[in-house]
Structure formats: C-alpha cells, structure tokens
Amino acid sequence: MTKPQVARGRAEQSTLSRRERVREATLAEIKAIARRHLVEHGPSGVSLRAIAREMGMTAPGLYRYVSGIDALLIAITADMFDELADAVAAADASVPDEDTDRRILTSLRAFRSWAIDHRSEFAVMFGPRARLDPNADITPGLEAARRFAATFYTLFDRLLVERRFTLPDSGHVTPELDRELRSFAESCGFSAPHIPVEAVMVLTSCWVRLYGVVCMEVFDHMSIVMSDLEPLFESELHTVLADLGVRYEPPGG
Amino acid sequence: MTKPQVARGRAEQSTLSRRERVREATLAEIKAIARRHLVEHGPSGVSLRAIAREMGMTAPGLYRYVSGIDALLIAITADMFDELADAVAAADASVPDEDTDRRILTSLRAFRSWAIDHRSEFAVMFGPRARLDPNADITPGLEAARRFAATFYTLFDRLLVERRFTLPDSGHVTPELDRELRSFAESCGFSAPHIPVEAVMVLTSCWVRLYGVVCMEVFDHMSIVMSDLEPLFESELHTVLADLGVRYEPPGG
DNA sequence: GGTGTTTGCTAACGGTGTTCACTAAAGCGT
DNA sequence: ACGCTTTAGTGAACACCGTTAGCAAACACC
Structure with missing residues (x-):
C-alpha cells in the first residue's frame, strides 16, 4: 500500500x-x-x-x-542560495552551450535580476549577518553558495582555455595577495593545477565590481542620488566583459 | 553666573x-x-x-x-557618518595639500581602515536597513553622508582639472545612464557645470569597486576562502588609481 | 513662595525566544 | 488486537523587548 x-x-x-x-x-x-x-x-x-x-x-x-530561530534563518538562507544557484544555472542553460559570451552575459544578468527581485533575501545572503551570532554554524548555506559560484567558475574556465584575455602583469601580485589567491583557488575546488594566480585575481576583481553594484542597488544607497541603477550595472558589465574579451550586447535583445 | x-x-x-x-x-x-x-x-x-x-x-x-528605538538608531548612524567623515578628512589633511596623489591614496585607505575597525557601524551605515521601516525618515544621516563624500568629490575634481586621465569614450554612455549620471552630479552639489558625465561615470565606477571590496571584507563573506582581504583591497586600489592616473604606493611607507 | 515645565517613575499591554513538564496520538512489534 | 515506544504538540512559565498612559518629584523662573 x-x-x-x-x-x-x-x-x-x-x-x-x-x-x-x-x-x-x-x-x-x-x-x-x-x-x-x-x-x-x-x-x-x-x-x-x-x-x-x-x-x-x-x-x-x-x-x-x-532548533531555534537562528537555525531557521540559516536553513532558509541555504534554500535561497539553492534557488539563486538554480536561477543562474537555468539562465546559463537557456543559451546554446558553445556561445560562451552570451552564457556569461545571461548568467550575470540573471544574478542581478534575482537580487533585485528578491531584495530581502539578497540582504540576508550577501549582507552583514545582523541577527545571527558571529560564531553560528552556517555550513548548510556554504554548500549551496558553492553551487552558485560553480556556474561562474566553469564559465570563467572556458575563457581561460580559449585565451580570451591577456593575464595582467604578474608584478602586480604581491606575495601577500599571491598567498590569498592561492588559498582561494585551492578551497573553491576549481583550482585545476594549470590555473595561474593572475587569473584568479582577474576573476575576483570582476566579481567584486559586479557584487559592488548589486549591493549598492539592493541596499538602496544612492537611491536619493540615482533613481535606477540598472544602467550603471550594464555599464560595469560592459567594461568588465571587455576586460575579459567577452562580447557585450545591450539588454534589449 | x-x-x-x-x-x-x-x-x-x-x-x-x-x-x-x-x-x-x-x-x-x-x-x-x-x-x-x-x-x-x-x-x-x-x-x-x-x-x-x-x-x-x-x-x-x-x-x-x-522618540523611539528607530530614531535612536538613525541618530547614532548620523554620528557615525560624521565620525567617518572626520576620519577621512583628517587623513586627507595629514598630507601636504599639493600632493594630490598621496592625499587620495591616504583618504581611501582611511576609509577602509575605519570600516574594518568599525565593522558593526559600517554594516549599519552601508549595509541593508534591516531593522528600520523602509519609509523611515533618515535625513539626519544624509547630511553627514554628504560631508563624507565631499572629501572625495574635491579630490576627484582636482584630478579632472589636472587632466590626469583620459575620459572614456562617450559612446559607452547610454541615454539611460546619461540621465542617471546627470541626476547624480546635480544632486551631489559638486556638479560644477564643466564636469562631463563621463567623469561622473568614472568616479562612480571607481567608488563601486572599492565599496565592493570593503563590503566583502566587512560583511565577512570570503572569510572561508580568503583569510585577509587587505591585499585584495590594495590590488584594487592599485588598478583603480592607475586608471585615474594617480601614483600608487604600497602601504608600508 | 507660588507656578508651570521638565524629568523620570510605575504599571500595563502586547510582542518576542526558549525551556520544561505533560498529554495525546501515531507507529510498530508481537 | 493489544501493549509499548516514539513522536507531535500544548500550556505554563521565565526573561526579555518597545511603547503608552498617568502620576509624583525636581527644577526654573517670577
């Protein structure tokens, strides 16, 4: 039965x-x-x-x-990361596999769209942990966060093997930065041994730029001074992709 | 008496x-x-x-x-912006007036230093407004925030009159972005009529980059993957200043 | 000294997270 | 079908929280 x-x-x-x-x-x-x-x-x-x-x-x-309100918040945070990861992965999968350029463009736009469509969720996921103890166990969320990042890792990896952009001068990488970048590459799993630290730096730098715009938009600073931040995001997206040797297209079509 | x-x-x-x-x-x-x-x-x-x-x-x-807990939080937020503005202005004033390069470098480092020395405050000031109603009256904080930004406005203005960097191609500025940038320039007071929108875009873009790194560091994402974000901040600072035609110097001396 | 303002208190209402002892029900083995 | 064990959920209680209303003491001023 x-x-x-x-x-x-x-x-x-x-x-x-x-x-x-x-x-x-x-x-x-x-x-x-x-x-x-x-x-x-x-x-x-x-x-x-x-x-x-x-x-x-x-x-x-x-x-x-x-087990308590904190655990509940952590649990739904994990769910939200899962949801974001799904949204980005779905956007990525919606364009032909070979079209790396448009896959990147679409995935990044999906990230921003999800963020502004889910402002409260984004604030909990990417903002300061206001309500939780600093030493709370947030491991359930980390797994989902990795899955979210994985989409961009693989896309970035394709840019590397296609040699889309020239790596920056390695003289810019100080020993301290080198150490941090290696730690990053190692612990995010995508550190195939052939990936140079300069590439990790480029990835981080690009991510910081787009993360910054989206944070500004979602956290609603600038709102007195700028009514709509989408043009700014698109502008940043444009220059970031240009640095990566990726073709940009305006959002309309 | x-x-x-x-x-x-x-x-x-x-x-x-x-x-x-x-x-x-x-x-x-x-x-x-x-x-x-x-x-x-x-x-x-x-x-x-x-x-x-x-x-x-x-x-x-x-x-x-x-008048209530919200008003208290808003009041101390205004105080904190005042304090941050003082810290940045003091750093700016600590180097000779003519040395624009080092003034910028020092002011931006002072911003980050204040942020990581006052993580909780930064989260309230620059993070999502978690505890307040979205329609709360936060005008007391805005005045102080303007004063904080003013330091960077004047420094950036000097870069403009000294023609330190070439403005980007105006073809990159879409009509929508143009509208937002003009709104920004107008309402931040520093829109001397001679300032082109391309310059405002450069300023915003640079700010977004550094804001992004500091947010990441203070909000403590990346902490599992990178132990110290100062090298990353310095790296971003380096490239941002290079784009602006400003001399960079490592933090040690 | 009298008078009006300012200050701070107590009491109270409704909200929150969390623990503990307890009941009722559901599942399971025989 | 019976009994036993595990589980779901309740009610009372404790310690917090923001906020309001009414009242008494302290103060400033004339």
Missing part, C-alpha cells in the same frame, strides 16, 4: 516513511511561511510565534522541527 | 542654559551606550531597556530624549 514517491531535489531517498513525509512537509511549510514573512516584513519580521500562529499551532511545537 | 561654554561640534550655540546642557549630556550618554552595545552585541543587541538599565533608569524615561 506504500505509494512510490518521486525523488524531488538533490540527494533525497525515494522511499520515505509516511511519518518522514509529513514531517518534511510541515518543515517545508515552516520555511515557506518564514520566507514570506521575510520578504513582507523584513528580517526582523520573522518570528517563530508568528509562524506558529499562522500554522494554527503554538511556538514551542516548532522546536520539533527547528 | 552663567559660565561661557566653548562651542563644540558644528553649529552649536555657545550659550546653553544649564538645563539644556545636562539634557545634551544625557542624550550623549544614551547614544554612547547604544553605540557600545552596537559594537559589542551587534545591531539586534541595541535595546532601550538595556541602555536604561545601564544608566540606572527605566526605559520609558528615555522617551524624553529619543
């Missing part, structure tokens, strides 16, 4: 006991409501009591599913 | 009644304690009740000085 369950998501056993299924469902409901409260009332508007109230139960009951 | 008061800070009457003086003092104490709680326990650790407790009074008493 046990109906076979379709596998949903990554790494999930297909056979779950009824209990595990309903448990999974209520946990999903908790996270969904928390997520909605986050976008509707900001990060401080997420409360266990409010979630429980909306679910028709009491706050202590939620402790059967989540 | 009224002792003459020395004028402290900007725009403060020298003669204050005794009552006004003690009132000013307790308000300063409130803000000082709030500030300390901010750096010690994060943004969510600032509470009126805790401040009152530490001052030996009760929370409702604070409402004689501050």
Whole structure:
C-alpha cells in the first residue's frame, strides 16, 4: 500500500516513511511561511510565534522541527542560495552551450535580476549577518553558495582555455595577495593545477565590481542620488566583459 | 553666573542654559551606550531597556530624549557618518595639500581602515536597513553622508582639472545612464557645470569597486576562502588609481 | 513662595525566544 | 488486537523587548 514517491531535489531517498513525509512537509511549510514573512516584513519580521500562529499551532511545537530561530534563518538562507544557484544555472542553460559570451552575459544578468527581485533575501545572503551570532554554524548555506559560484567558475574556465584575455602583469601580485589567491583557488575546488594566480585575481576583481553594484542597488544607497541603477550595472558589465574579451550586447535583445 | 561654554561640534550655540546642557549630556550618554552595545552585541543587541538599565533608569524615561528605538538608531548612524567623515578628512589633511596623489591614496585607505575597525557601524551605515521601516525618515544621516563624500568629490575634481586621465569614450554612455549620471552630479552639489558625465561615470565606477571590496571584507563573506582581504583591497586600489592616473604606493611607507 | 515645565517613575499591554513538564496520538512489534 | 515506544504538540512559565498612559518629584523662573 506504500505509494512510490518521486525523488524531488538533490540527494533525497525515494522511499520515505509516511511519518518522514509529513514531517518534511510541515518543515517545508515552516520555511515557506518564514520566507514570506521575510520578504513582507523584513528580517526582523520573522518570528517563530508568528509562524506558529499562522500554522494554527503554538511556538514551542516548532522546536520539533527547528532548533531555534537562528537555525531557521540559516536553513532558509541555504534554500535561497539553492534557488539563486538554480536561477543562474537555468539562465546559463537557456543559451546554446558553445556561445560562451552570451552564457556569461545571461548568467550575470540573471544574478542581478534575482537580487533585485528578491531584495530581502539578497540582504540576508550577501549582507552583514545582523541577527545571527558571529560564531553560528552556517555550513548548510556554504554548500549551496558553492553551487552558485560553480556556474561562474566553469564559465570563467572556458575563457581561460580559449585565451580570451591577456593575464595582467604578474608584478602586480604581491606575495601577500599571491598567498590569498592561492588559498582561494585551492578551497573553491576549481583550482585545476594549470590555473595561474593572475587569473584568479582577474576573476575576483570582476566579481567584486559586479557584487559592488548589486549591493549598492539592493541596499538602496544612492537611491536619493540615482533613481535606477540598472544602467550603471550594464555599464560595469560592459567594461568588465571587455576586460575579459567577452562580447557585450545591450539588454534589449 | 552663567559660565561661557566653548562651542563644540558644528553649529552649536555657545550659550546653553544649564538645563539644556545636562539634557545634551544625557542624550550623549544614551547614544554612547547604544553605540557600545552596537559594537559589542551587534545591531539586534541595541535595546532601550538595556541602555536604561545601564544608566540606572527605566526605559520609558528615555522617551524624553529619543522618540523611539528607530530614531535612536538613525541618530547614532548620523554620528557615525560624521565620525567617518572626520576620519577621512583628517587623513586627507595629514598630507601636504599639493600632493594630490598621496592625499587620495591616504583618504581611501582611511576609509577602509575605519570600516574594518568599525565593522558593526559600517554594516549599519552601508549595509541593508534591516531593522528600520523602509519609509523611515533618515535625513539626519544624509547630511553627514554628504560631508563624507565631499572629501572625495574635491579630490576627484582636482584630478579632472589636472587632466590626469583620459575620459572614456562617450559612446559607452547610454541615454539611460546619461540621465542617471546627470541626476547624480546635480544632486551631489559638486556638479560644477564643466564636469562631463563621463567623469561622473568614472568616479562612480571607481567608488563601486572599492565599496565592493570593503563590503566583502566587512560583511565577512570570503572569510572561508580568503583569510585577509587587505591585499585584495590594495590590488584594487592599485588598478583603480592607475586608471585615474594617480601614483600608487604600497602601504608600508 | 507660588507656578508651570521638565524629568523620570510605575504599571500595563502586547510582542518576542526558549525551556520544561505533560498529554495525546501515531507507529510498530508481537 | 493489544501493549509499548516514539513522536507531535500544548500550556505554563521565565526573561526579555518597545511603547503608552498617568502620576509624583525636581527644577526654573517670577
């Protein structure tokens, strides 16, 4: 009488006991409501009591599913990184595999679009950890964050093998920077041994530029001084891609 | 019998009644304690009740000085911008007036130094407005923020009149970007009529780059992947200044 | 000294996270 | 079908939080 369950998501056993299924469902409901409260009332508007109230139960009951408000926030942060990673990967997959240029362009635009369509989420993911202890265990989010970054790693790797741009003078890389860049390349997995540190520096530099524009836009500084930051993002995108030897096209088509 | 008061800070009457003086003092104490709680326990650790407790009074008493927790946060944010502006201006003033290159270098390094020495403050100032209503009145902070930016405006203006760098091709500036840049130049006061929009774009682009690195560092992303972001900041500073035709020197001397 | 303003208090309301003891139900083995 | 074990959820309680209302003491001023 046990109906076979379709596998949903990554790494999930297909056979779950009824209990595990309903448990999974209520946990999903908790996270969904928390997520909605986050976008509707900001990060401080997420409360266990409010979630429980909306679910028709009491706050202590939620402790059967989540070990506290911090863990809940960390969990939905991981989900959001997963979602962002999916959005970017989907954008990347929507253009022909060989067209590296447009794949990069589309993926980066997808990143910004997702960010401005999910400002509250972005603030939690990429802003300061305001509500959590500094020493909280955020490992669940890191895995998803890596998956998000992986898309750009592989695209950047293609630029390298195609020798699209000339690496900067290695004299610019101080010993300290060299050490940090190697640490970065090593711990992000994509450090195929052939990748020079200058390339890692270029990647980091480009990422910093686009991250900066998006942060400015989402965190809503400049809003008094500039009404729309999309033209600025496109301008930065243009010059960044030019430095990388990637063809730019205006967003219209 | 009224002792003459020395004028402290900007725009403060020298003669204050005794009552006004003690009132000013307790308000300063409130803000000082709030500030300390901010750096010690994060943004969510600032509470009126805790401040009152530490001052030996009760929370409702604070409402004689501050209209609520939001107004208090806005007030200390304004103070922090003032402090940052002072720090940057002091750094700028610490080098000979004619040495534009080193003035820029020193001012920008002072910005980063202040940021990493005051991470919690920076998060409140430049991060997402997590705890405030989106429609809160933050005008007190804007004035101080302008004063902070002014230092860089004047330095950048000197680069322009000295023609240190060639302006980018105006073909890169789309009509939409042109509109935003003019809006920016106009509302930041520094739009002397002779300043071309291409120059405003260069300024914005440079600012975005350095803002991005500092945000990354203060918000503590990358911490798993890079232990120290100063080399990266210096690298960005190097290339940014190179684009501006400004002489770079390593931080040591 | 009388008067009006300013200051700070207590009490109270409603909100939050979290723990603990407890009940009721669901699942499972026999 | 029965009993036992595991689990889900509740209610009360504690310690916080922001904020308002009403009231008493201290102060400034005439």
